Structure formats: structure tokens, C-alpha cells
Amino acid sequence: MTANIKEFPGTPLSEQDFAEGNILFNYDELRGHFAWDTGIAIGRYLAALKEGIILGARCTTCRKIVVPPRIVCEWCFRPMHEYIPLQDTGTVNTFSLCYVTWDVKRIEEPEIPAVIEIDGASPLHGIMHMLGEVDPPKVHIGMRVQAVWKPAEEREGAVTDILYFRPLQEV
């Protein structure tokens, strides 16, 4: 059918069409302000972060240790009762060197988001966080890293209580 159609509908515009008022348009926003309950498992996770601990949860049936903790095991759908403090060290599962911010502004020094498999959790179980104190070209998958925490008095029970993960100094 595309072979038989000469003209498809759709009217492309340029930014100039808006700037010069060639077409009518308006601006508005969906104002959504929220207070999300942290819930049971994430509530405990955040409380533990305030104490300088990364908390996981263990499924006694599947013998999996997941992070962040949750109240139900996805695999067997049974409740997860057991909260387990994990290490604040881990292994870089993957990373990126990101040169744009969330609202698409260019930055010169890249942000380094990573998935970090946390020591003490089951294999491939990690969290997303940032890497720091590292030369971007030296970051690699499999790199051992450790959390750098905010000073205890500044922690507020948030994932940002960990400033970033930095390469682990092997002794």
C-alpha cells in the first residue's frame, strides 16, 4: 500500500514556526507534587542508610538476598521477613560516562552512573549509584568499589547518604 500512496498526512514544524508565531500554541504544565510513602521495606532501607548500612532482604525459600529490600519475593511470591545488613563494598556490573544531565544539558566532566553488585547480596543483585574519586578512563566492569558516606550527622535517610562509590584500595 505504501507503494500506492503519494502523500502521507502529518505537518512538520520547525522551532522557527513557534518563534515567529506562524502557528498557534500555548504552554502549560501538569503540576504533580507528591509525598510518596517509603513503605515498609524501603523505609527500613533508608533508616539503615542513615546508620551507614546498606540493607538487603533474604528469601528463606529461594535463598536469594536482594537489595534494596522488599517485603515479597518476586520469584516465589512469599513474604520476605529477614533483613540483612550487607557490605558497603561491591563490584561494578556496568557503568556509563554521561555527558548530559537529566534535563539534557551538556556537562564537561562526565557523571559516572553505575550498577554496583553489593557484597553480601546474590550474584547480579545491585543498586544504581554514582562512581567518584576515579579517572573516568580507568573505570571498568569488575572494578571493586566502596561507598563514600556523608558524615553521620548530615545523613537524612536517603540514597544520597552515600555520596558515591570509589575504587576500593586493596591492602
Next chain:
Amino acid sequence: MTLLERDPKAAPAWRGELPVTSRYTFGLAGERFFRAIQEEGRILGTRCDGCARTYVPGTIFCERCLGELDKWVDVGKVGEVHTYTLLYEAPDGSQRETPEIVAFVRLGDGGLVHRLGEVEPEALAIGMSVQAVFKPIAEREGSILDIVYFRPI
């Protein structure tokens, strides 16, 4: 601690927002409809002869048969109050001395939701005829607010 018990030390809620900001084009039909208000002070609809419907505001398609509509008609400035409400509370929650009157004004087989003006609440009646009052042409910008309100005739 039991399963459903909340940790007393837990942060109770995490606050945030959905930062959704939009720029809306008025579309092919909206362009024609609002330009007519802006430039000519006219309210236009589109006619589907097959379905015997006049859409106001005008659209480029008939929602019933999905046929293309290109027959634009002037439906006049006078419509009928299909229903109305008296708003005693402002958007910020404060009380108003005199209520704002918002009505659905029937024009053709459609119509506009708009304010009513130059009328006391006691004089309102469903079915009354009202006429669009336009801003002076120099102040119009191609917006539903180019109509200030509808008033009784």
C-alpha cells in the same frame, strides 16, 4: 518487629514532583477555529452532512463516521445555556464575595465552556440565550480568552 509494622526510625515519606511541562500546538482545526476568533470575531464549526452534525469547536474529522470535514460554518455568537454552575471558591481555596459563573454554552451541536458576565445569579436560567463578548481586536491573541465571557441578550 512484625511484618507490617513500620520502623519508627523510617523516613515516613519521600517528597518529589513530576516535572511535566508542555507546549501544545492548537492543531489543524484549532488553528482555523482560533484564528477566526482572533481575526474575525467569529465562532466556527464544521459540518458533517452525512451525520447531520455541526461540531463546535470545528474539527477536521467527524467522530461518528471518521470522515474528513472541510465545510466550515459560522455558527454565530449566540448560544444557549445548556447548564451552569456558581463558583464560590477560587482556585486558591479562598471564598468569593460574588460567585464566578461558568456555563456550558451550546453552539451548533457542540459548544464552549466559558464564563458568563453582565448577569446576576438570580437571573440565570437554563435555556437562556447568551452572546459572546470579544476583547478588542488589538488585544486578541488567538485564545479561548479572546472571548471575555458570554452575556445575556
Next chain:
Amino acid sequence: MSMRKVAVVGAGMTKFVRRAQETAKELSWQAAHMALESCEMTMDDIEAVCLGTAPDSFDGIHMNGEYLSDGAGAWRKPFMRSYVGGGTGVFVPIQGWYHVASGLFDVVLVVAEEKMSSYYPHAQAAFLTIFDHTTERPLKPNLLWIFALEMNRYMSTYGIRKEDIALVSVQHKRNAADHPCALLGDPNITVEDVLNSETLAWPVQRYDVSPVSDGAVALVLAAEHVTKRVTDKPVWIEGVGWNLDTAHWTNRDLAYPRYVEYAARQAYEMAGIKEPRKEIHIAEPYDPFDYKALHHLEGLQLADRGQAAQLYVDGVAARDGDMPVCPSGGLLGVGNPIAAAGLMKIAELFWQLRGEAGERQVPGQPKRGLAQAWGDLMQVGTVVIMGR
């Protein structure tokens, strides 16, 4: 299972553009109108409507499905919107399929629309809100992270070179040069162009990414007895599958899309396909980023793990190759108005299998094709197999 046969009998689409003047409902109508005309049907023939659009935030309209319903032809008809993120475009025809296969309706109109330009200044900002509000958003993530992290893991696990991945972008954008609706078709683009484009979130560069777009696509689906009446070139929906992985995306293997495999196996079983690499003649895997097409070809069992790039290197994936991949031009070339992009792949198979794809026509009278989309929080796979 006793299910009725369902065919695609009509298709329509708008151009995919960066900014459309049309409103979202006007785009929906343009595609729906064209689909009806293509099979000489009217709204009197349509018994139900299925609509697909991605998050409301793109169009900037809360309850976007209801807002679009008049343009989609839903007036006083059974109507249902489906939404599985980027997977929506291939899920909404599945929804249409079971509306008809179940015997509930004989003819269904399927519409997918997205108007991403409404999100201003840039639609990327909307993606912040797909991350967990408490455990991830405080890190100010952007959508590129998720793709960059997955791409890096994929490349590292299998030792895949960036220049081989860039071939995907080159081929799709070249294919798109023959698509009259394409936004980024380019017959002359080279691997060097891709590798030299701006680095956004290493390893992701500008030309690895599909463009934010506006557009709509529509199909008419019909039961067998209606199909026989309206066309002598039906394209049957032979298999469907969909599958969801964990929402905890940092808790799973990022190098291999197991959920796509499960969705594909469901569809292959329904279609009676034992050897997909021989029996699928055209593949339209989801390609919002170039590496994703490879990732998905592997999940679809159309290539061994880590080997999909070889299909491009060897020319197998070329339009005149043994198994053309994205002859439409894909999302990388035609454009990526989220839900509409997935349904564009189904429309492409419809035109290809009928021999109506014009400049894009795959030679050799292909008999069977597969389209796949992916989405939600990188966790859903949706698959449709079509044949004639």
C-alpha cells in the same frame, strides 16, 4: 485453545516528524482514516477500538487515552487503551488480536499515537519519572543511563565492538531513506559518522539513538469470514507473545533479555515455528538504540548470544539478505513516537508480506515476519508473528 484466525486487512500511518502541527487526536484520526480507506471500510464495520499510547506525560494530557478516543474512532464503541511503555506499539495489536480471536468482535480498529513534542523543552526530562522515586530519582538519572549501562554490559559480556554496533544504525537509517514517512533516513550515512557523533552517555553516541518524534499508526483487524470478503491478500497474525521481567532492573542480567526470549517462545509455539532462523523471513526487532536491535535479535533466538552483530557484518540483515532486519528503517531511521513506532513495525510487515512496500520491498516474496517491541522499565517484551 479454540481461537479464531485474525488478519490484518488495512493499515495507515502519518509521517513521523520532530514537531507536528496536528494535535494528538488529529494525528490519530489521520492514521485511522487512512487505515479504513485502505480496506474500504467505514466506522459502521468497526465493532471495537484498541488504542496504544505511552506515558501521559509526553502528550502532556492526563488520561490521554480518553482524550484521543474521538480521533481513534471510539465514539460509542467498546474501547480500551493499553500501555506497556515502549512495548505498547506491539502490544496493542495483540490486544486487538484477542478481541477478535476470542470471538467477541469481528472487526477491530487498532490505533497507536504519540506526540512527544508536547513535552517541552525536551521529552527526555519525562523519563526521570520512570525511575524509582525514592531509591533512584534522588541521583538525578536520565534515560540515557539505563541504555548506556545496558549497552556497556552487553558489549563487555560478549566482546562486541562499537563499530559493529554502529552498522545497525547505518543500515536502518539507510533503509529509512526509502520510507516516505521517515524522519532520519539517510542513504549516505557511514559507520564513521556514527562513531564521530557526539558522545551523550558513553558508550551511547548521538547516532546510536532514535529521534524523539510525533506520529500515529493504525490497523484494521478482522476475523476470517470478514477477511475473505474484504481482501484477497490477508496477512494473518500467526503468533503473539508478551512477557515481563523484574521491575528491580539492577537485580538482573543486563546482557541478555530473557523476557524477550519468553515472549518469542510463546509466539513461536502459537505459530508452530520450530526453527525461527529459517522460518522468519523478515525481522523488525525494536531498535530505539542500535545495540537494542542486536540484544533483541538474540532474545528472539534469531542469533546466538553475542553474535547478532555478525548478521549485519555478513549482510544477512540487509534488505536483500537472507533475513532482512528492519527493512522499514526502524525507529533509528523512521523515528520513535513511542507507541506508534512499534505499530509502524506491524504495518511494515503488512506491506512487506503483501508485496506493497515499494522501494523498501524485500525481494523473494517473503511469507512470514516478526515484529517485537520492548519497554516498561526495560523489562517487557512484546512479539507478533505475521504470515500470508
